[in-house]
Amino acid sequence: LSDGRHYLFGEQLTETDIRLFVTLVRFDAAYHGLFKCNRNLIKDMSSLHAYMLRILALDGISETVSIKHIKAGYYSIKALNPNGIVP
Secondary structure (H helix, E strand, O other), X not given: OOOOOOEOOEOOOOHHHHXXXXXXXXXXXXXXXXXXXXXXXXXXXHHHHHHXXXXXXXXXXXXXXXXXXXXXXXXXXXXXXXXXXXX
């Protein structure tokens, strides 16, 4: 993506882009802290962050994303978060 492509395989959105987007949009809110994937945040990786925002801006996509719901869902899993603390 750092080479200027809009999507993984060029200029056309594919299923692969949507599948990656689902992971990226949850990463900073849940995976970073809860799964200890905390080397980097997506927001700190300019190409990935721009890519995620580009997909989020497509018609109908943002209406399917609720960061509050994502955090509540992941952080409510007792095996992952026994103290129930939601950052």
